[in-house]
Amino acid sequence: MDTVPGDQSLVIYPVKHVSWNEVVDWSIRLTDKVKSSGYLPDVVVAIGRGGIVVSRIICDLLDINRLIVIPIRWRETKRTVGESYLADLVRCFSRSSSIEMCIADIVKNLSIEVVFEYNIDLNGYRALAVEEISATGLHLAKARDIIKNIWRADEVKTATLIWKAATSPLKPDYTFIETKSFVWFQFPWSRTSDYQQFAKVAIEEEYMKHGKDIWTLEDIVELFRKWYGFEPERRYLEIALAKLIELGTLEKVNEIYRVSRGR
Numbered sequence: 258m259d260t261v262p263g264d265q266s267l268v269i270y271p272v273k274h275v276s277w278n279e280v281v282d283w284s285i286r287l288t289d290k291v292k293s294s295g296y297l298p299d300v301v302v303a304i305g306r307g308g309i310v311v312s313r314i315i316c317d318l319l320d321i322n323r324l325i326v327i328p329i330r331w332r333e334t335k336r337t338v339g340e341s342y343l344a345d346l347v348r349c350f351s352r353s354s355s356i357e358m359c360i361a362d363i364v365k366n367l368s369i370e371v372v373f374e375y376n377i378d379l380n381g382y383r384a385l386a387v388e389e390i391s392a393t394g395l396h397l398a399k400a401r402d403i404i405k406n407i408w409r410a411d412e413v414k415t416a417t418l419i420w421k422a423a424t425s426p427l428k429p430d431y432t433f434i435e436t437k438s439f440v441w442f443q444f445p446w447s448r449t450s451d452y453q454q455f456a457k458v459a460i461e462e463e464y465m466k467h468g469k470d471i472w473t474l475e476d477i478v479e480l481f482r483k484w485y486g487f488e489p490e491r492r493y494l495e496i497a498l499a500k501l502i503e504l505g506t507l508e509k510v511n512e513i514y515r516v517s518r519g520r
Contacts (some may be wrong), residue, residue: 268486270350271440272455280445283418284314287433291319291385294431296414298385304400305329307389310446311418315387323382327403328372329396339504342367343454346441347484351462356439369395371403379410390419390442394427443487452489452497457506459484460516470516474498477514 291298300323303312309326316324333342342363349359386400397415404413416431423437443451459480463469472480474491477498481489498514501507508515 269459269484270347270455271438272485272487273440273442274485274487274489275442275444277445280310280418281314283433284311285318287311287416287418287431288315288318290431290433291315291414291416296385296430297383298414299323299382300325300379300384300410302327302384302386302400302404304386304388304396307444307446308387311389312387315385315416325377327386327400329369329399330372332368332370334366334368339453339501339506340457341450341454343441343451344458347455347458348462351458364393369399371399377408379404379408382410383412384408384410384414386413386415388415388417388429389444390421391417391425391427391429391432392421394425397425397429398427448490448493449496449500452493453500455481455485455489456494456497457501460507460514464516472514473512474514 298319298321301312301316301319301321303309303324303326305326305328312324312326316322331342337344345363346360349356349363353359384404386397386404388397388400391397397417401413401415404410414430415427417429418432419434419436419442420429420432421437422428422435423439441451456477460472460477463480474495477494478489478491481487481494498507498509502509505517508517
């Protein structure tokens, strides 16, 4: 299935705002593919934090009571306080005339790391390694190597809700959505952190380009629609903005947000 958001041609940075219902529906459909293949895993291995929710749903659907997490994450060699590589990706779409080259430069500064390394004997077990999205294939490949060659599982298959075929050469054994278009899939378990990056970049760019430094909450909601093509959930947005205030990016007086004069 190739699923991308509707017409995103007018937004600056295309985002698919994934709902909890969609996560459950996509996980059920992904599990159906595993079932129909005849593969019967004994253990599910979640890849990173993003794989945990989907893995737990799959465990429920397949009646599997063994769930392991491999804590794989991106390591950023260059990082500004309060920012992740997502902020730089958004800036690529806002500033760069060559988006592909800009993204390639960002990826060069990323590597993967296993936060805590441990050994588990999976000899005699068939494993299903699960990730919510495979954008580069690096996390998937690392997890598969650990499960097969270090943990010694008898068999390993991989599953992702989304496979970005244009940028991830490693095709999962099972996937529900295959997309060749660039779009950021915003999952409900990372609302606050993603909203923080989205708000920071959009507000700073609007200040730099147009001198706008005063915002109401509704102004920022409209900014999300303009930049990212979706309406943010306000409870998460307010938490994200509070974090930007803590970082000194924004100030708040009464109900007005202002670009910090101390920047």
